Amino acid sequence: MDTIEHYQGYDMKELDKLYNRIVQQVNINLRELEFDVRPYVENLIELEQMNKFYAFYGITPDHPLDLVFRHSGLAGSYFLGKCSVVNSLLYKSDIRGDELKRKGTSFTYQDFAIPLTSDEVIEIEDSALVKTLVHNYSHDPETPEKFFIKATLSMPYANIHGSPIDGCFLGPFATVDLTTTHDSVIGKYSYIQAGEVNHLRIASGTIWVNSPGNFNFYYRYEPELLNRYVNITRGSEPGGMIIDFIEARQDAFQRIFDFVNLEAIEAVPASASLDRYAVILPKTTIAENVLVSQRAYLENSSLGKGANAQENCFIINSNLAGFNVTAHGAKLIEADLEEDVFVGFNSFVQGTPESRISIGKGSIVMPHTIIDVTEPLDIPEGHLVWGLIRDKHELQENSVALSVLEQKNSFFTQGRLHFEGSGAKFVKAFKDRIHHILEVNGAYFDADSNNAGHAQRNQKLSLNTIQPFQFGEMEGMYPDIVIRL
Amino acid sequence: MEHYCVRDLMIPISEYASVRVGTSLLEAIKALEKAQEAYTISKYQHRAILVLNENDQVVGKIGQLRILKAIETRYDLDSETAELKRFNFSDEYIANRRDQHRLLGPIIKEDALKNAAGKKVEEFMQKPTAGEFVSEECSLDKAIHKLVAGPHLSLLVTRDDEIIGILRIADVFAAVYHEMKLYGLGTES
Numbered sequence: 001m002d003t004i005e006h007y008q009g010y011d012m013k014e015l016d017k018l019y020n021r022i023v024q025q026v027n028i029n030l031r032e033l034e035f036d037v038r039p040y041v042e043n044l045i046e047l048e049q050m051n052k053f054y055a056f057y058g059i060t061p062d063h064p065l066d067l068v069f070r071h072s073g074l075a076g077s078y079f080l081g082k083c084s085v086v087n088s089l090l091y092k093s094d095i096r097g098d099e100l101k102r103k104g105t106s107f108t109y110q111d112f113a114i115p116l117t118s119d120e121v122i123e124i125e126d127s128a129l130v131k132t133l134v135h136n137y138s139h140d141p142e143t144p145e146k147f148f149i150k151a152t153l154s155m156p157y158a159n160i161h162g163s164p165i166d167g168c169f170l171g172p173f174a175t176v177d178l179t180t181t182h183d184s185v186i187g188k189y190s191y192i193q194a195g196e197v198n199h200l201r202i203a204s205g206t207i208w209v210n211s212p213g214n215f216n217f218y219y220r221y222e223p224e225l226l227n228r229y230v231n232i233t234r235g236s237e238p239g240g241m242i243i244d245f246i247e248a249r250q251d252a253f254q255r256i257f258d259f260v261n262l263e264a265i266e267a268v269p270a271s272a273s274l275d276r277y278a279v280i281l282p283k284t285t286i287a288e289n290v291l292v293s294q295r296a297y298l299e300n301s302s303l304g305k306g307a308n309a310q311e312n313c314f315i316i317n318s319n320l321a322g323f324n325v326t327a328h329g330a331k332l333i334e335a336d337l338e339e340d341v342f343v344g345f346n347s348f349v350q351g352t353p354e355s356r357i358s359i360g361k362g363s364i365v366m367p368h369t370i371i372d373v374t375e376p377l378d379i380p381e382g383h384l385v386w387g388l389i390r391d392k393h394e395l396q397e398n399s400v401a402l403s404v405l406e407q408k409n410s411f412f413t414q415g416r417l418h419f420e421g422s423g424a425k426f427v428k429a430f431k432d433r434i435h436h437i438l439e440v441n442g443a444y445f446d447a448d449s450n451n452a453g454h455a456q457r458n459q460k461l462s463l464n465t466i467q468p469f470q471f472g473e474m475e476g477m478y479p480d481i482v483i484r485l
Numbered sequence: 486m487e488h489y490c491v492r493d494l495m496i497p498i499s500e501y502a503s504v505r506v507g508t509s510l511l512e513a514i515k516a517l518e519k520a521q522e523a524y525t526i527s528k529y530q531h532r533a534i535l536v537l538n539e540n541d542q543v544v545g546k547i548g549q550l551r552i553l554k555a556i557e558t559r560y561d562l563d564s565e566t567a568e569l570k571r572f573n574f575s576d577e578y579i580a581n582r583r584d585q586h587r588l589l590g591p592i593i594k595e596d597a598l599k600n601a602a603g604k605k606v607e608e609f610m611q612k613p614t615a616g617e618f619v620s621e622e623c624s625l626d627k628a629i630h631k632l633v634a635g636p637h638l639s640l641l642v643t644r645d646d647e648i649i650g651i652l653r654i655a656d657v658f659a660a661v662y663h664e665m666k667l668y669g670l671g672t673e674s
Contacts, residue, residue: 200571210573218572220565411578413585418569420578 015047015476025126025151029167033201035185039234050075050476051468060461067483082121089128096135109141120145127152136162140180172238175345189230191368215421252279273458291441291455306443342434492621495642495650502534511602536610543648545610555609556601
């Protein structure tokens with residue numbers, strides 16, 4: 001087996017050995033699928049850059065602090081809550097443990113009420129995560145106190161959300177959501193929410209939401225069309241229109257990571273929260289109860305009451321009326337959203353000044369939806385939209401009124417969408433989850449009620465930095481560190 | 486059932502219809518037809534042909550079903566339907582999708598048949614799997630077990646690392662019937 005050393009042609013240091021070991025571990029887990037991750041990792045992490053970026057962690061009275069780092073590289077990554085990182089390489093990744101379960105609470109799964117005997121911990125071992133978000137909590141009833149990530153390699157802008165994962169490869173912009181995932185390959189720009197997945201090789205651009213016995217939603221992008229937006233070839237970094245869009249704005253992030261203390265932005269309501277590592281450009285307005293997470297990018301936009309912009313979101317020249325969820329990695333350009341619009345993970349909603357996109361009240365943009373128009377587009381209120389939409393015809397094919405979907409009770413096929421089960425249960429599941437997201441983010445906060453969320457609690461958060469070895473065999477690695485209250 | 490061994494019932498490779506990698510579907514059908522006409526020793530005709538590489542090694546097998554699948558191009562076009570089973574869609578839904586595809590038009594038409602005729606055998610042949618091999622020294626008991634467990638319509642018979650023949654289910658079936666008669670079964674009336 002070739003090694004990363006051979007690919008990169010410089011002296012083998014501890015970082016190289018560790019990377020080789022991780023790649024080998026992932027390949028061993030994926031051998032049954034005959035999948036080799038090496039072509040994808042040749043230029044994935046610039047190991048010589050791993051000593052250039054500090055890592056940082058949050059301190060807050062609202063979350064337990066227990067961080068353990070052993071034999072790992074952590075360049076530019078962020079940690080909050082209880083996390084353990086062992087024999088792993090993290091590059092500019094966010095490990096957000098602010099929704100982990102707490103000791104003494106109870107986790108409900110089907111008919112089981114599972115008492116937690118200890119605080120939940122995110123355990124990352126033998127893994128390489130690149131620009132990846134880890135958030136939420138384990139939904140696996142077999143490991144309610146451990147949100148594990150083992151022998152897994154994830155490419156840029158992947159999301160591991162509430163999904164313990166073992167022996168997997170996640171392509172760029174792949175998302176596993178509320179799904180325990182073993183020995184599987186999740187192709188680029190695929191979104192999987194299926195409870196549990198084992199030994200599956202999931203093709204690029206697959207959008208799969210399955211609740212066994214309730215509903216099953218499956219859509220797959222035409223590969224050639226998806227490649228325009230996200231592509232990956234052997235030995236190359238990920239490319240495509242969405243990558244280009246992000247990279248064109250990277251300089252704006254450089255300043256906020258270069259300075260230890262930035263000036264506070266004025267005119268932000270007391271109940272709203274702007275993360276210190278978010279980019280906010282003029283003329284952006286922020287209303288009450290708004291949450292803006294780190295690595296979010298806002299430019300010339302307005303966020304109404306209770307709206308949120310989660311990690312890796314871009315909101316440009318857009319208006320959000322209020323109570324809008326812009327999930328991890330979603331992008332809105334030249335768009336007008338009425339209240340209660342949900343835009344799912346990694347969606348790319350791009351209008352132009354002459355061709356704005358309007359999305360009506362209560363509509364749901366499915367995770368990993370691409371809307372890219374050169375003529376104005378109006379999505380009516382109360383609609384579900386998915387897949388690739390470039391004009392009115394494709395909107396017709398890839399959308400349905402929620403009220404119509406609620407009447408479906410067997411199966412239907414629409415364009416490239418396959419749906420089976422109860423439309424009413426599907427709509428209810430989404431609406432319940434959107435309400436829950438708004439609730440935990442503090443969108444409904446009222447000073448007279450005890451319902452503070454992330455937007456309010458994050459105001460009591462401060463940050464510390466930790467640094468890697470700069471020289472010698474351990475260059476780019478971090479010393480073993482334990483940080484706890 | 487220890488009276489026969491695999492060697493006694495197999496058809497040697499040299500007597501079996503075969504084509505080379507790179508042969509077209511049309512030529513493969515002709516080879517199969519020719520073999521069926523020529524082979525008169527057994528009342529059972531050839532139902533498959535072997536695909537050999539340049540070193541005369543068996544690399545695949547083509548039966549009538551494989552040929553029909555190669556002609557039924559809509560089956561390939563609708564490969565996503567087959568995938569849906571992996572994504573927990575019900576048999577009922579998948580059957581419905583297949584019905585919808587069947588309604589798209591007839592298979593037996595000139596352009597579809599012309600396209601199929603030009604396909605190369607390696608595009609649609611069945612590659613041997615691990616459980617499909619049996620040694621020439623094996624007892625018929627073991628061969629029957631492999632046919633049933635596969636399930637397979639034939640097994641590839643080996644001597645050391647070389648494939649030397651084919652053991653067909655029809656010949657095994659005839660041998661079983663013969664054994665039954667030896668035990669006096671089926672002769673009471």
